[in-house]
Amino acid sequence: MKNNLLAASCSFDLSNLSDHFVLIPEGVFRSEIDGRPYDAPHWELTPERGHQMAAALNQRKIDMVIDYEHATLKSKTTGEPAPAAGWLKSAGFTYVEGVGLCSTDFEWLDKAKTHIEAQEYKYISPVFLYTKTGDITALINVALTNTPALDQLPEAKLAAAAQELFSQDLPQQDSTMEELLEQLRWMLNLPLSATAEEITAELDKLKTQIKEKTGVAVAANSQTLYDALNAIDQLKIAANSSNAVDPAQYVPMAVYQEAVQKAGNADAAAKSKEIDDLIVAACGDGRLTGEATIGWYKDQAKTNPDFVKAQLEALPKIAALTSQQTEQIDLRGGQAKTPPAVDDVQASIDAQFGF
Structure with a gap:
């Protein structure tokens, strides 16, 4: 933005000086001496811009110089001394509505006081930056002068010097x-x-x-990021309300786990009884014989009942162990009776199951 700024000075009568040192007047104005500006329709200081300038100037770490004949700017090219005539104290700038940019804390050095009292210097000349439309944007410094001596500097050098000083200050x-x-x-x-x-x-x-x-x-409409954060909180609350849990539809985790455990135990007991019945039946119809074989199947049933079940269903039945071995005839003319077959296999089965 600095490249689009121009620099100028304008003189004001020292006789108007009071406790409010008016640096730049409010409103639209031109130079009363030579009619400048020539590169803008006029100069203008608005209250809004004036307040901004006062706030920026009060942030300065050093006082602003009041020199003689803009010597501070010219010394950058001439190398000549630039003694101070006075100082505008930092934190002493203010904007007065209807008046302009002012200083309420300023000091004249003794030599300058002598010149002013003898009317050897009659004007003050502020140096300021402005845009091509004439809007004043910044105050550079102030000088005692009797003519707008700043015109002696080429415009390009003046703008460069003013911008350099402004960035330093x-x-x-x-x-x-x-x-x-x-x-x-x-x-x-x-x-x-x-x-x-x-x-x-x-x-x-x-x-x-x-x-x-x-x-x-x-x-x-005065809405900020804090309003956005508040809206997000409201959205979260609404989402949580729509997903509220109905206690009647749920049970405590401990109750659920206990029910699952009981169901598992009941299923295991039923499975165990089913395998035991299958083993008993297989022993009875001759598919299983011998203590070692029966014991092996019972051990397998503890860890892999489905395997045992499939194996037992696939074993062939032994007919000799499922049919009657002998018949007894009642010699007194009674009905024939078939005594129960009790052999080593049956005795083994009874022993295995505690019969």
């Missing part, structure tokens, strides 16, 4: 702005080389996303 502003840009780059995950324009574009995207997701237009 306000280092804190540039530093603060760079720190702000650095924080924004970090927050937006932008590279260190991101320009102010790129940061602004990314902020615009973020504002659009916030509005789409929360309905809050950031910085519009």
Whole structure:
């Protein structure tokens, strides 16, 4: 923005000096001596800009010089001394509505006082920056003068000198702005080389996303990021309310786990009884014989009941062990009886199952 700024000086009568040292008047004005500006329609200081300038000047770490005939600026090219005529104290700038940019804390040195009392100097001449439309943007310094001596400097050198002095006087502003840009780059995950324009574009995207997701237009109608955060909290509350748990539909975890354990135990008991019945039946129809074989199947049933079940169902039955071995005839003419067959196999089965 500095490249688009121009520098100028304008003289005001010292006889109007009071406890409020008027540096730049409010409103639209031109030079009463030569009719400048020639490169803008006029000069203008608005109250809004005046308050901004006063706030910026009060952030200065050093007092602003009042010199003779703008010697401070000319010394940059001539190398000649630039003694002070007085000082505008830092933190003493203010903007008075209807008057302009003023200083309420200023000091004249003895030599300058003598010149002013002898009317050897009659005017003060502020040096300020302005845009091509005439809007005043910054105060550089002030000089005692009888003519707008600054015109003796070529315009290009004047602008360069004024901008250099301005940047030297306000280092804190540039530093603060760079720190702000650095924080924004970090927050937006932008590279260190991101320009102010790129940061602004990314902020615009973020504002659009916030509005789409929360309905809050950031910085519009006094709404800020805090309003957006509050909207997010409300959305969370609404979501939690819609997903509220009905206690009647659920049981405590301990109760559920106990029920699952009981169901598992019952299923295991039923499975065990089923296998035991199958083993008994297999022993009875001849599919299983011998203590070792029966014991092996019972051990397997403890860990793999489905395997035992499949094996038992696949074993062939032995007919000799399932049919009657002998018949007894009642010699007295009674009905024939078949005595139960009790052999070593049956005795083994009875022993295995405790019969």
